[in-house]
Amino acid sequence: MNKPFASPTAKSAVNVRELVTPRGVKAWLVEDYAVPLVSLEFAFRGGAAQDPAGKSGAATMLAGLIDEGAADLDSQAFQRALDEKAIELSFHAERDHIGGRMRTLARHIDRASELLRMALNAPRFDEEPIGRVREQMSARLRHDAHDPSSMASRAWRARVFPGHPYALSAEGTLESLAAIERADLKAMSRRLIARGALHIGVVGAIDEARAGRLIDDVFADLPADANLAPIAEAPFVGLGGHEIVDLDVPQSTIRFGRPAIKREESDYIASIVLAHVLGGGTGLSSRLFREVREKRGLAYSVSASIASFDHASYLYGGTTTKNERAHESLKVIRAEFLDLANGNLGEDELEKGKRYLIGSYPLRFDTSAKIAGQLVHIQLDGHGTEWLVERNRQVAAVTMADAKRTAMRLFGDGALSVVLVGRPEGV
């Protein structure tokens, strides 16, 4: 099947409007009445990277507490109020932002708006939920303490970004969680939850006027400016070496990576195409999948992709293989990095990669919640609404010359920073 792929690049997957509310808050809106619900997603820039020194996990704990009581409703009363109308509300902290999402039946939009307004403008931070959320986060840390995949990603981050906030876990440590107090959470909330750092996406059975009122009710009274600590670029160290974390399990869990191109740079999209060729997609289109899984049966899963943050960008991948074959797996993976670094990229491979990335883009926009999430992510990445069309245009425009130039930069000498958890043999 060799179909032309020009058409999907031409138009946007959804019809987005930028709106400015009566009180001056900006948001992106997709109006769609097929299902009687409304999805709202929002994010405030600044996230776990803003955790105070010695208090890693503070942003995550803050996110866990925003729906644990507000204004005159304590935690249980607030949760009951959500339940009464089947309103879904949750918050989460990422490295560079703290965000939330709400989903409600369109007929309950007034109550949903009221509860979200309370949560963001008047969170209570009662001692009971603080203690409870701390215990829950601590239990999660204990649960993951000897989980191979959590161990591997923790060790890898600590290895490549020593001294930088990105080296720390957004979930904190048992010690740092114990050090976080109510005053820290209130201060963090004041620093991060502000109009100036806000991006919003609204999707569903709601018109522009009602969406404007909703957004003003919820967000317009927040403080104007966030107070974010400056974050340095994260230098990437430890390239060309590996580290073994001993764990008595039959398999080695491997994480590998190297620095990549930042999303502001012109070759960023070409690097996304190359990472896809190396280890993306859902299977056979990926070189690592073909070589590691399909040809040799070394692993069930293997993949690699570009991880792009505000202060770091890296190519990151992983696999899990039995200890006896860890050496072989790593050798096969390294060979693919080197091969691409040497410019061995087929015309066909490049075209197929581009087709996949272009054709699969609309599938990111197939539910209201996913669309709202995409709208916020595109804004966080610094793009305008034109990106919905521009993204695929840029993928289509990647030439073989672009790809080869970018491959030399992206894969370089093929050196990787590697962490293995398990009892790998021969590494």
Next chain:
Amino acid sequence: MAVSYNDEAEMTPVPAAATNLTPDAPTSSAAGAAVSEFKLENGLTLVVIPDRRAPVVTHMIWYRNGSADDPPGKSGIAHFLEHLMFKGTEAHPKGSFSEAVAEIGGQENAFTGNDYTAYFQRVAKEHLGDMMAFEADRMTGLILTDEIVAPERDVVMEERRMHCDADPGAQLNEAVQAALFTHHPYGTPIIGWAHEIEGLNREDALAYYSRFYTPENAILIVAGDVEPEEALRLTQIHYGKIRPRGAAPTRLRPREPDAVARRLVTVNDEKVDQPSWQRCYIAPSQRTAAPGESEALEVLAHLLGGGQTSLLYRTLVVEEKKAVGAGAYYLGSALDDTRFYLYAMPTPDVSLPELDAAIDRVIARFIAGGVDAEALERAKTRLVADAIYAQDSQAMLARWYGASLANGQTIEDVQEWPARIEAVSAEAVVGAARKWLDRRRAVTGYLLPVEPEAA
């Protein structure tokens, strides 16, 4: 091709909102688009779920066989065959189906459950016919050689090591299921036992394939931007030519004897830093329950353990501080008698027997004290709203209809589910708790660190 191992048994049976359905004259309502059902002459069932919001379709084929249909001694064959189904046919040799999907930016995957196996692609709508051509071809045209089968068996072994052997929590889950079902095959893991996976070969796979991969055993779900008549026309072109076998294969499963012994299984592992507790009861499924009983169990699960306002969470986590988390869920969508779960994670100073006793007190109080009317109303509101939220995702609708039909439900059953939930009475919920939350039907599982004296 990311062939995945998903325990589909965990899917919640929340169907779409009620719509009035007649196969040849589908009707729409404000609650959602109409669903159509057709049957081809060769016995294949087609269900079309319209969703015109985006020019994409979900094409998903379900076979009414899962891990519980693995022949004795061949555990894991349903799942292994699911992997092997990606290995190509004469018309479409190895990899060409997956490559075609990737080239058009489609997504594909497959999953094996206790009671079904399913394969799907999500693509731009103009490719629907192509997907049908590929999928219909591999219903009968699979080609397997030992050279293909051997490395894929290694992949499955790695999959098992990754999901089970390195994870004490997964080992406890397997032990609880194996203890709960002493005779019925739900006690065997979907992926199979390691020693039996190692012995699976080409002949096993082909024998299983030929028994179950037939038009009479298949349900095709097409969800997305397509007219029912067009979906039917394409289905007839591509699937209609498959030769019928005369009848659907029969599923022969031994019945579980009535349980009389409460059981406790414990996994101690040095990788465990955070203990956890679970209990699993045998309970009737949507198919095996008396009218209204499955719905009562669904509401019961929500009242006991659906979120922060539920009885278990409120009592154990918020008030008594004995647990950091607690909940309940009911796997209603199953062919045979199924499972009702309770789970909890203790706070640092609470032992698992102490937690176990506290949970039993919550259940006893619930049975003695009855249902809070407002809580019952909230639970129903939530469950019924889920049916509307589900309409937001064509892939999710495809899965709910597919799983329900594969488990012997009808489209009407699915669509009337919200009304049946609304009809659940407080007495029915308490009755279900009294009848089914009986420890003699249950296995309790403890996940613990290695005991100092045993180390």
